[in-house]
Amino acid sequence: MSHWYSYSLAADLSVKDFAAALVLAYVATESLHGASQTRLDAAIFVAPALRVCVIDASTPVGRDLNRLFIGFLSEVAGPDAFLTQRITLTTAA
Numbered sequence: 001m002s003h004w005y006s007y008s009l010a011a012d013l014s015v016k017d018f019a020a021a022l023v024l025a026y027v028a029t030e031s032l033h034g035a036s037q038t039r040l041d042a043a044i045f046v047a048p049a050l051r052v053c054v055i056d057a058s059t060p061v062g063r064d065l066n067r068l069f070i071g072f073l074s075e076v077a078g079p080d081a082f083l084t085q086r087i088t089l090t091t092a093a
Contacts, residue, residue, distance in 0.1 A: 002058045004087040005066050007073070009051040013081040021076050022046070022053065025069035033061045054087070 009018055022044070030038045041061035045054040055069065056062040073082060 002056065002089040002091075004054050004056050004058075004089065005070075006085045006087055007053045007055070007069070008083045008085070009053075010077075010081045010083075011051075013051075013077045015048050015051070017076050018051075018053070018073065018082075021072040022069060024072045025065055028068045028072075029061060029065045032064055037061055038065075057086075 009015075026038070026042065026044075029042060033041070038061055041056075041059040042065050043056035043062065044065075047053075053069075055066050057066045070084065
């Protein structure tokens with residue numbers, strides 16, 4: 001089973017502020033887990049045209065990245081500037 005979080009950005013949130021929060025969260029995650037481990041375990045999908053970002057939360061690195069990202073994004077843009085949805089994927093055996 002795999003857990004992901006999807007972030008949908010409000011129309012008034014600039015993509016620049018969103019990107020800055022994501023970069024800060026990634027750098028902070030590297031500080032916690034190291035650059036190599038973050039690169040291996042931090043899966044991110046960004047679709048700027050759709051104003052959506054999806055981050056894997058199935059590893060400790062991914063969970064920390066999500067926590068940091070939502071914290072930075074809330075601080076930069078406010079808690080109402082985006083919607084968060086948890087996505088759970090299951091694979092057939």
